[in-house]
Amino acid sequence: MIQMFHVTKSYPGDPPVLTDVNLTVDKGEFVFLTGPSGAGKTTLLRLVFCDEKPTRGQILVGGRNVARIRAASVPYLRRNIGVVFQDFKLLPHRTVLDNVAFTLDVLGTPRSESRERVLRMLKLVGLQHKAESLPLKLSGGEQQRVVIARALVNDPTILLADEPTGNLDPGLTVEILDLLCEVNVRGTTVVVATHDATLLERYQKRVIRLERGRVVSDTAQSEAVRRTG
Amino acid sequence: MIQMFHVTKSYPGDPPVLTDVNLTVDKGEFVFLTGPSGAGKTTLLRLVFCDEKPTRGQILVGGRNVARIRAASVPYLRRNIGVVFQDFKLLPHRTVLDNVAFTLDVLGTPRSESRERVLRMLKLVGLQHKAESLPLKLSGGEQQRVVIARALVNDPTILLADEPTGNLDPGLTVEILDLLCEVNVRGTTVVVATHDATLLERYQKRVIRLERGRVVSDTAQSEAVRRTG
Amino acid sequence: MGGVAKAEVFWRSALQGIRHQPFPHVVAVLTLGIALFTLGLGRAGSLAVEHLLRSLGTEVQVTVWLRPGAPQADVDVLSAALRGRGFGVQLVTPRAAVERLTRELGPAADALRGLASEPLPPSLELQVPPAWRDPAALRQLADELQRQAPVTAVDWGEAAVERLGALARALRWGGLFAFAILLCATVVVVSATLQLAIYARREEVEIQKLVGATDRFVRAPFLIEGLLQGMAGAALALVGLAAVLHWVAPPLETLFAFLRVPSPAAALWGLRSTLELLGVGALLGLLGSFLAVSRALRA
Amino acid sequence: MGGVAKAEVFWRSALQGIRHQPFPHVVAVLTLGIALFTLGLGRAGSLAVEHLLRSLGTEVQVTVWLRPGAPQADVDVLSAALRGRGFGVQLVTPRAAVERLTRELGPAADALRGLASEPLPPSLELQVPPAWRDPAALRQLADELQRQAPVTAVDWGEAAVERLGALARALRWGGLFAFAILLCATVVVVSATLQLAIYARREEVEIQKLVGATDRFVRAPFLIEGLLQGMAGAALALVGLAAVLHWVAPPLETLFAFLRVPSPAAALWGLRSTLELLGVGALLGLLGSFLAVSRALRA
Numbered sequence A, B: 001m002i003q004m005f006h007v008t009k010s011y012p013g014d015p016p017v018l019t020d021v022n023l024t025v026d027k028g029e030f031v032f033l034t035g036p037s038g039a040g041k042t043t044l045l046r047l048v049f050c051d052e053k054p055t056r057g058q059i060l061v062g063g064r065n066v067a068r069i070r071a072a073s074v075p076y077l078r079r080n081i082g083v084v085f086q087d088f089k090l091l092p093h094r095t096v097l098d099n100v101a102f103t104l105d106v107l108g109t110p111r112s113e114s115r116e117r118v119l120r121m122l123k124l125v126g127l128q129h130k131a132e133s134l135p136l137k138l139s140g141g142e143q144q145r146v147v148i149a150r151a152l153v154n155d156p157t158i159l160l161a162d163e164p165t166g167n168l169d170p171g172l173t174v175e176i177l178d179l180l181c182e183v184n185v186r187g188t189t190v191v192v193a194t195h196d197a198t199l200l201e202r203y204q205k206r207v208i209r210l211e212r213g214r215v216v217s218d219t220a221q222s223e224a225v226r227r228t229g
Numbered sequence C, D: 001m002g003g004v005a006k007a008e009v010f011w012r013s014a015l016q017g018i019r020h021q022p023f024p025h026v027v028a029v030l031t032l033g034i035a036l037f038t039l040g041l042g043r044a045g046s047l048a049v050e051h052l053l054r055s056l057g058t059e060v061q062v063t064v065w066l067r068p069g070a071p072q073a074d075v076d077v078l079s080a081a082l083r084g085r086g087f088g089v090q091l092v093t094p095r096a097a098v099e100r101l102t103r104e105l106g107p108a109a110d111a112l113r114g115l116a117s118e119p120l121p122p123s124l125e126l127q128v129p130p131a132w133r134d135p136a137a138l139r140q141l142a143d144e145l146q147r148q149a150p151v152t153a154v155d156w157g158e159a160a161v162e163r164l165g166a167l168a169r170a171l172r173w174g175g176l177f178a179f180a181i182l183l184c185a186t187v188v189v190v191s192a193t194l195q196l197a198i199y200a201r202r203e204e205v206e207i208q209k210l211v212g213a214t215d216r217f218v219r220a221p222f223l224i225e226g227l228l229q230g231m232a233g234a235a236l237a238l239v240g241l242a243a244v245l246h247w248v249a250p251p252l253e254t255l256f257a258f259l260r261v262p263s264p265a266a267a268l269w270g271l272r273s274t275l276e277l278l279g280v281g282a283l284l285g286l287l288g289s290f291l292a293v294s295r296a297l298r299a
């Protein structure tokens, strides 16, 4: 589903953020992406949904080479990818309902239908009572859950979640992670960037570890090594 | 240092966010504030540094009643309080250096002196190499550390840290918490709002637990109870 | 992908934007209103100048001196021909000419008392229609008339006509120039304001794109907002113009009355101008928003 | 709390703001420039009208008819008195009067051949200084002169003077009105733009306050920016006015030449106007920013 070949990303004047990253995430996989602050996790995700272009290397997402995609095709690519942004990126002057509905509006879903789906989604993240609030009036954790709802509401084929539980209490963290697992079971490929070591422990999924822009470990490979070894 | 008497905060049209909160934090104390998402932690901190006024009740900070403070005195109050905002609140078009230096600029510290202090502070949070970057070009964890540096650079008498490690990896989290402890040892009163149960475990400090706007437990009191019991 | 569903989404989005973040909209409407108001006044001003020129034109006079004793039939033929071309023709008899000269000379008129009973020749005085109020045309007419039997000379105040022509040209060009400047200023200022209004909301544009909106989808609500702003601005301008019409125009008109200029107020008001202004406003708002949002999308 | 240290911080902050977020500044400068340019042209226009009126004023003529054979000494006394009050005085002898009348009558002049050798009385023709170009003043002067010994009559073209006075009033009021409108529009548009420019940066204001900045501390860099914007806008306007002066004014001047109006270009250019425009720009920028940032601080 997601393949990276020798991907390097550098911003002018700075040392490269990602260096020669090779990676394959299969359809239906659930992957944790971890690593210290500034390792390049967010940057890697941004490359996948085409918010940045790689400096070198190729990236295939669902078979399309996003390193060479036309600007006009980007929106259609993104509609299949749900993203939980680390910094939320909510529309500040739209209600929670409209923020979540936005991904459906883009697809032309009629309001009556989308409203129902949005409310169901908000209920899943425990925010049905905040549907008419503006994001600025929500707590950090509430905003984060709105973003999660927005990313999931249109049943994306890929879900990229960047630190989706950084502002959530342990109880909610488990609830949200369980929700992501459920979505994964229904077929969505899920990539979760996280610092939370307890999550990696608890969920025993594939873990890709980045450090200074390089993949330093990948449990899928080590397992393969273990199996062959 | 911080005293709250029967503090209630409600926004029009919503159920109260804080209900009858009574609280005393002594000078030099280190307190964790915890509780589920939306419990009112951020709101409580905002009351302390006068970003909101309580609907009812009195709040004394360093002996001043902030529920009745004049608008013109607010900046002077805030200069003694370092705040790590949950949503960072960095000036997007100033460099990291200038963002951190801002708290010193406000005090009229000469640039030569402030520059030195800022760089020392940035080094403590591991960001000396990003001094000339703009905040938007930093990773989530880097931004968070800039905010921590800004809150600490002018040696505040009170430090309010709202989820200061939500975007940090476990290694950095410990580093930052150790830094806060050190600051506390040097005399600063520290209040840390956090979800991270491992921190509460590891540091064994006083923990105040909020739920739905009420203080549901406070280890200081339970200890007092245990001692008297 | 129902078109109706989308249109509804766009309108909802536009109205929500206006409701939850009114300030940039208010400023945009205000600027558009001021700009259109100034433009409207400028247009009224140039119409007033145009009228002024037309009324000054009525003062162009041509005197056709006739041979004393020329046959009445010839004079009648000449008059009829001139009338046919749109001229106002009036015969001035020798007696009338003397009377007028007496009046004009004032205290010096005593000197005329010694004159013969009919010392001045008869003449035709022509009122010149607008199409002929032009030095070149009048010169040609004069030459032509001079060749007619009963005519001795044609006096068409060459200097005065040229002077008037120059004045007309100068005022017309000056007015046109001023109006062009005003129009450019309006367009630039309005587009700058809309750019800034949308710049204040660039985050929104960015987020919408990140969530998978096409450029067209992002743009649509902004266009609706631009349209509404333009029309609201035009309405504001109309209110301002109505106020001017009511409070300021009457005293100005009294001042201008002697010039026999028809009320420039007429140019300010009326269904047609109203619709025009609304149209210009809508167009400005739409176009300005389009450019501004396109710029935000490129960024 | 060194004042120098603070001033340095404010300037650094202002310049950083401009460097890292140039767009709102560019728009503010553009709007200010356009507004000041329009204002500058408006001012030049009203000066041109003023000049026009003054040159039209030179056409006010007063003829003082003298008694034929009045003693030369009396006439000299009268002339001297009038010259002392600022009038231009020219004696027209009877012969000169006849010659002129002959010229004026054109083909009808034959009729004058029968006149006595000196049929017209002598007269003084007065050039009226600006202070006297007013129907009321001239009427009083005429009454006064009429009572002098050598004077038989005073002819001051009452109708023409009144007409001219009315035209002057109308143009002056019209110009003043137009300029006032332009000024108001400028002020409103500029302040709207600055409000919007600072609105786009309201987050900054909010953050600075949260970190303990006093209102004055937040405001200072914005005021510096406003000042710089105002002066940059004025510079832009000056460039525009220079361009007009160079490309557009010469043809307009040819058109207006017959009116003997001194170049309105003179009003556009020169050290004094330049400084004035810069001053107005700086003031507008400063005041606009002050209001806008105060508004943002209250929010």
Ligand SMILES: Nc1ncnc2c1ncn2[C@@H]1O[C@H](COP(=O)(O)OP(=O)(O)OP(=O)(O)O)[C@@H](O)[C@H]1O
Pocket: A011, A014, A017, A035, A036, A037, A038, A039, A040, A041, A042, A043, A044, A086, B136, B137, B138, B139, B140, B141, B142, B167
């Ligand atoms: N636009 C940019 N220009 C320059 N440098 C950038 C830019 N974006 C990111 N970086 C740098 O790239 C590095 C990796 O950033 P990234 O956001 O990918 O880290 P991360 O792994 O997500 O960290 P965190 O866990 O703190 O969110 C950081 O050092 C950051 O400063």
Ligand SMILES: Nc1ncnc2c1ncn2[C@@H]1O[C@H](COP(=O)(O)OP(=O)(O)OP(=O)(O)O)[C@@H](O)[C@H]1O
Pocket: A136, A137, A138, A139, A140, A141, A142, A167, B011, B014, B017, B035, B036, B037, B038, B039, B040, B041, B042, B043, B044, B086
């Ligand atoms: N300006 C506001 N208007 C209305 N409701 C508000 C406002 N600010 C906060 N709230 C509500 O008050 C409640 C408490 O918010 P607060 O930010 O204090 O929670 P928190 O404990 O910090 O949560 P988190 O851990 O998610 O950050 C939330 O339900 C939030 O929606």
Ligand SMILES: [Mg+2]
Pocket: A041, A042, A043, A086, A162, B139, B140, B141
């Ligand atoms: Mg990140």
Ligand SMILES: [Mg+2]
Pocket: A139, A140, A141, B041, B042, B043, B086, B162
């Ligand atoms: Mg919070």
